[in-house]
Amino acid sequence: MSWDGLAGIVREARRAGDRVGYFAALYRQVTVEVRAAIHGGLFDDGARMDRFDTLFGNRYFDAYDAWRRDRSGPRCWRETFGLLDDADTVIVQHLLLGVNAHINLDLAVAAARTSPGEAIHGLRRDFLLINDILARVVLVVQDSLGALSPLMSLLDQVGARTDERILDFSVRQSREEAWYNAVLLAGQNEEEREATIERLDIRAAVLARLIARPGGVVRPAMQLIRSTESDDVPAVIAHLDHAMERSSARPGTG
Template identity: 70%
Template sequence: MLADNIDDVIDGLAEIVRDATRAGDRIGYFAALYRQVTVEVRAAIHAGRFDDGPRMDRFDTHFGNRYFAAREAWRTARNGPRCWREAFASLEDPNTIIVQHLVQGVNAHINLDLAVAAAQTAPGPAIHALRNDFLLINDILADVVTAVQDSLNEISPYLWLLDRFGGRTDEQVLDFSIRRSRQEAWNNAVVLADHPAPEDVIDLLDVRTAVLARLIARPGGLVRPAIELIRSAEETDVPTVIAHLDNAMP
């Protein structure tokens, strides 16, 4: 599955959500979140919010194709970037709670794919003209995260325990410091855009992001028992969870 434009990305994500709903596959959790973000980005393009709408369409297409390629590599050969392998493997672990699945996807897609897609969209010195549009997506992500948080509270009523035992709010767990991660992704994009050996940099980013993925999947301290309590009360019917997440935005 390769997209030619942002409409194709949205259609591809919608197809994954539909298939996951029918199959009861938790891959639909992140796909539902990602679909809504992409819909909001497309709306912002059509509304003229970006400095260069066509460029953002290309950017989002490169970004989406990174996810599609990672999913296909895992599906066909249990292969692909290390961080995505960690995320997809966690889908098979019944002890993983909903928010962990979401943050696994956000981690891989922002901390690895975003910088790569940005550098691919605007290589060399052109990367600097992308900065304002790149950062504008923070506002779009914040709106979607707020809506998804409300939806999560309905299907995972003990999620607030991450506030008490994790030392941060449940929204911050879902948000996974998106603004900070996106700022770091921007710095990495600038490096990648003009690096003589970008694949070496991408490999280092993948290793680092995979380490974060393992920490998300297997947290220590008081977070572990908190996750067990959260899991005991949250919705376990996969199609129901996907429907909640996929309809979080009004």
């Protein structure tokens, strides 16, 4: 199951001080929330969403394994993993690079494989619910970054973070596009699917480069943010890995 695999990546990343644990910690919490929703009967078809969750997670594991093996895999994941050793990349960039690749490429592919052909239309409500869970976790984790990145508020001041938008990357818009692409993929033959997946990967890789190297006033703001961030990678991973627990424990939340 994806939760166990993610827990292993997070554990190993904490031990090794590897920034791959940043996004893995965020994504582990998504799988925990999805599992709770499945067990709570919130989805129209829990067994189907269990398959979806597994297919979605396997996209990440396959990309991670390909990168570790020979620096291969989808372009957008290569852009993401390629910045893990870049000391100038801020925490939120690492998180958004992973979110970008997973939403703008993997989400549609996993949905289409879960419900191919006309069956895709019956997935819409559960797809939107899983996306609500994903967006909620992303926002909680972003909001928890203040303890690690004291100047994160600079992004608001330079207009780079408004309505789920950071560095020209909109989670909301990407979720809507992922559904459109899922419907497209579900109705295509194998050759057409390969071409569509290639196009989605190229587009997500372009977005990854924009997230990694923002222009205008955002760039100096990011440099200033990075200068005050925690360099304790294991501590950052541990903090990110418990963001949802802290959110649920606060009065008036959860």
